Amino acid sequence: MTKQGRFLVVEGLEGAGKSTAIQTITDWLQQQGVQLVSTREPGGTPLAEQIRSLVKEVQAEHLTPEAELLLMYAARVQLLRNVIEPALARGDWVLADRHDMSSRAYQGGGRQLSSQLIDGIRQAVLGPCRPDLTLYLDIDPAEGLARAQARGELDRIEREQLAFFERTRAVYLAIAAEEPNVVVIDAGQPLAVVQQSILTELDHFWKTTHAALA
Incomplete structure (x- = not known):
């Protein structure tokens, strides 16, 4: 059997439980014996x-939506070329805390930048690279923000108004409805139920992947 890397992404609003989900996925994949590389966006190199610091920290100068978008893709292409693509080429699996879907939802939905602008940058910068599986943790924005506030100090994006996150969620759900490699997980459920939903999707993906390689 040819060793083939896979690219998995976890997406979600603030407070959706991405960190816990990523730990659950990491533990499960390690039990399967895969060589795993973990990344996050923005960041990872x-x-x-x-660039993450520029985007997440409150700055004296207003960061325009367009500049924010370009910074996100600058960080993303650094990560893609220097970490993700080499790992996949080695046959490793990559697990990412956010990827391109975040920009389409946050900058496209939240900031209301045009999808044509984002898609143009996306195609120019990322080319054909796409995740093999994206788990989108869906949560009501008000509940997610309450969870985020309970964790402590909020970053620049987490301080946005509720309407911003409602627009972001709407785009997340629209993308998930259109793209077959995106699976929606109800993150408003009890933790044990969310974890089991994630493991069920991973098991299905694992079996499908290995059936295709057999």
Whole structure:
């Protein structure tokens, strides 16, 4: 059997439980014996982490939506070229905390930038690379923000108004309805139920992947 890497992404609004989901997925994949590389966006490389600080921290100068979008893709292409693509080429699996779907939802929905602008940058920067599976943790924005606030100090994006996150969620759900590699997980359920839903989807993906390689 040829060793083939896979690209998995976890997406969701603030407070959706991405960190817990990623730990659940990491533990499960390690039990399967795969070589796993974990990343996050924005970030994942030294330069991309510096860009993360620019995007997440409150700045004295207003960061325009267009500049925010370009910074996100600058960090993303650094991560893609320097970490994700080499890992996949080795046959490793990559697990990412956010990827391109975030920009389409946050900058496209939340910031209301045109999908044509985002798609143009997306195609130019990312080319054909797409995740093999995206698990979108769906939660009511008000509940998610309450969870995020309970964790402590909010970053620049987490301080946006509820309407921003409602627009972001709407785009997330629209993308999930159109793209077959995106699975929606109801993150408003009890933790044990959410984890079991994730493991069920992973098991299905694992069996489908290995059946295709057999």
